[in-house]
Amino acid sequence: MAGTISTYITFNGNTAEALKHWQDVFGGELNLMTYGQTPMEGMPFDPPADALAHGVLSLPNGGLISGGDSMDGEYPIRDTAYSMLYNAESVEDGREKINKFVAAGGEETMKFEQAPWGGSYGQVFDKYGVMWSISAE
Template structure:
């Protein structure tokens, strides 16, 4: 069996909120597990009971997993990385972009025809994560 690559994100105490927002945008099944839900003992730190130990958003095309950070805030808004959504159609991409923008995101690169064919654009969601949208 070949390995797979998926995304893992961490935020300082609000990862569950982020995953719920992305579920609103992309659909899928979301499973969340707080530290109170686990029976983990002997951990090298004392997590808050309501902190997210592990969450998984299962989408038709992949997984986005995450958990709350225990050691402070990480820089989020940057262009060194992005989440790439390969849309089924131009209309699909436009709808998801509109949903992100309506929820407080910012379209920083207009979704339009790309030099390599198809369409491409970028949005920073309300949490500062850059999403690239592509449709052929």
């Protein structure tokens, strides 16, 4: 099997909430496991039982977004040094995803429109501060 690249993101206590939001936007199957659901012997830290140990959102297109709660403080999320890239099935699909993010409290920071390379492209920050780049051929 060839190697793949997936996204893993960490929030300070609300990773499960973010994964559920992304499931609302993109669909897919979500599996969540708290520390209370794991055998906690041998952990190098003492996590709260309700903290997310590991979550995986399996997207309908085969992509994965995984994550877990931070155990050591704040992580800076909102930045433009990185983004999650969604390659939309169509221009309409791209607009729909941006509209869902905005309706849920996100902010469109680059209008989704014709890009110089021929497709359509735009950017939106979701309500968790994650920048989503949306692209469509």
